Amino acid sequence: MSLPLYRHGDVLLQAVAAPTTPLHRQPHLTLAHGEVTGHSHQIRDLQAAALYGVGPTPAPGRDQFLHVTAPQATLTHEEHAPIRLPAGWYRVWQQREYTPGSVRVVLD
Template sequence: MGVQRREGATLAEGELTGHSHRLQEANAVQLWVQGNHLFLEVKESSATLVHEEHQAIELPQGLYRVWRQREYRPDAYVEVMD
C-alpha cells in the first residue's frame, strides 16, 4: 500500500468540542497517509502542535507516527473523543 500526501496541518478534529489538534506552522509540516496510518513530517527545525484545551507542544524536526489516544474498557479499547 503506497503513501499518499495529505493536505493541511490538522491532525484530528474534535468530535465533541469542535477543537482540533493542528500544527501552528502549516508551511513547516507535511502530513502523509498510508492505509489507516497518519504520519507527520516536520520539515523545519521545529513546529508547534496546538489545541485550545491543552498546552502547546514543540516538535523538533523529524518524522512522527500519529495515533488516536485510546481508553481501556472491559469489552474493548475505545478511541478517546475530544
Template sequence: MQPIRQGDVILLPVEQINGQQLPHLTLAEGEVTGHSHRISDGVAQLYEKNGILYLQVLSETATLTHEEHQRIELPQGSWMVRIQREYEPQGWRYVAD
C-alpha cells in the same frame, strides 16, 4: 527522540515516512468540542498510509496547537500519529477530546 503527547494525541518518532501527502495539517479532530490538534506554525507535511497518519516536520520546529492544551514545539523529524484508546466493558474506544 522521545514520544510526545498532547491530550489524546501521541507522536512516536519513526525513521522513515511513506504514504500519500494530505492537503492539511490537522492531526485529529475533537469529537466532543470540535477543537483540533493541528500544526499552526512551522513547515510540515502530513501523510496517510493504511489508515495511519505520519507527520514530517521540515523546519527546525513546528507548533502543535489545541485550544484546551498547551502548545508544543515539535523538533524536526518524522513522527507517527496515534490516538489514545481506552478500554470499556463493551471494548476498546478512542479517547474523545
C-alpha cells in the same frame, strides 16, 4: 536508544525513522479533531510540516505520520499548552480506551 515521545492531550507522537510504507499526503495538518469539543490538535504553519496517512483513505487518528520539514513546528490545541517538535518524522496515535467488548478512540 529510545526515541522521544511527545504527548499532547489524547495525541501521542513518537520520533521515528522515515517510513518505508507508501504514504499519502493529507490536505491538512490536523492530527486529531475533537468530536465533542470541536477543538483540534494541529500544526497551524502549513509550511512547517506535512501529514501523511497509510492508504488512500486512512482512518482518523490511525496510521498517520507527521513530517516536520522546518527546523521546528508547533502543535496547538485550545485546551493544552503548545509544544514544539524538532524537524523529523513522527508516528501519530490518538489515545484509545477500553470498554467491555470494544476498544475505541478517545473522544475529545
